[in-house]
Amino acid sequence: MTINSHITEFAGLPVVDFDPAEPPTVAPGAAAWRLSLTDFPKDEGEFAELTEQFLAAVDPAGVAALIVGDWGESYDNAAPVELLVELAPRLTALRAVFMGEMVMEQSEISWITQADPAPLLAAYPGLEVLRIRGATEGLTLTPTRHTALRELAIEAGGLPGHVVRAIAECDLPALEHLELWLGTDQYGGDATVDDLAPILGGARLPVLRYLGLRNAEIADQVAAAVAGAPVVARLRELDLSLGILSDTGAAALLAGQPLTHLRKLDLHHHYLGGELAGRLLAELPGVEVDISDVRRPDRDGDRYIAVSE
Known part of the structure; x- marks a missing residue:
């Protein structure tokens, strides 16, 4: 599967596409602006x-959220991180950035060339939300400390x-939402559960409330x-x-620590059989368990993550 539709909301704001031919009709801080x-x-x-x-058409000091879409030949040109860094003295109210919000017609997810954020x-x-799409090409991360970031998400085919x-080495004391699309090794997704161990230990994530380890070929592990x-x-x-979770992974979840404190357990797009799916619902009665979009292996027994290209 590929990503074929644009988001309509980001950081709690409606998305508005900036058109240089049309004067903006909403206040700078009332929209997430897509460029x-x-x-x-x-x-x-x-x-x-x-x-x-865009900055000539709106008051830069009022812009709260930016969505960076197609910046031009993204398969060769790295994400315009340096440009946004240069604009920081003008974008003083910026609190949310989505870097690389492109759909299939613009670029496959694994072709997007990212840069160190x-x-x-x-x-x-003061940035509170950072979302990145694409990781196979160019994405690196220098471990850093940031005291305001509440949400970090990286969408990837690998x-x-x-x-x-x-990420595990970063110091993010305010982070509440961490979402990583692990993907498949066919597209550079070579992360292992050992790499995840510091995150799962939680020592550097004292207020984490949402953990998404999605789109994973290693979902059972x-x-x-x-x-x-x-x-x-x-x-x-x-x-x-979004991964290839099977009965093996579901059984491990049920055999582990109690999950009844969760508000939601999201497993949609999975390869569970009816018995394990039923057990999840029965043994987690107070939890919203999403086991929609059940998949079946192909004729060769292969299973596939939701987003890989």
């Missing part, structure tokens, strides 16, 4: 030009182990590791959706 090239760019400067047009975090000490290890992970006791939502 995206709509035709084939002639040079790398076109996205910077679009950004300047650490300079972005340093430039915006998340490299070095990125997971770097992740489920087994989660079953005994200290961080789970403080979660309100555990999300293992």
Whole structure:
């Protein structure tokens, strides 16, 4: 499966596409503004030009959320982190960034060339939400400390182990939502449960309430590791959706620590049989358990994550 529709809400705000030909009709802080090239760019400067047009049309000091879409030949050109860093003195109210919000027609997820977001975090000490799409190409992370970030998400067809290890080394005392799409090794997703161990230990994540280890080819191993992970006791939502979770992983969850404190256990897009699915519902009566989108192996017995290309 690929991502074929744009988001309509981000950071609690409705998404508005900036069109340089149309004057904005909403206040700068009332929308999550999407900046995206709509035709084939002639040079790398076109996205910077679009950004300047946007900042001339709205009050930069009022902008709360930005969605960076197609910045032009994203399969070759890295995400415009440096551009946003340069704009930090003007975007003084920026609290949320989505870097790389592209759909299939613009770029497959594993073709998006990302960049180290650490300079972005340093430039915006008040940033609360950072979401990144694409990790196979270019994404690295310099371990950093950031005291305001509440939500960090990386969507990937394959998340490299070095990125997971770097996240584990970050100091993010305010982080409530951590979402990692682990993906498949066919697209660079070589992260292991050992890489996840510091995250599952929770020592650096004192207020984490949502943990998403999604879109994982190693979903069964992740489920087994989660079953005994200290961080789970403080979660309100555990999300293992979009992967290839089987009865093996579900049985490990049920045999592990109690999950009855959760508000939600999201397992949608899974390969569970009816018996284990029924046990999850029966043994977690106060938990919203999402076991929708049941899948079946193909004729060769292969199972597939939801987003890989």
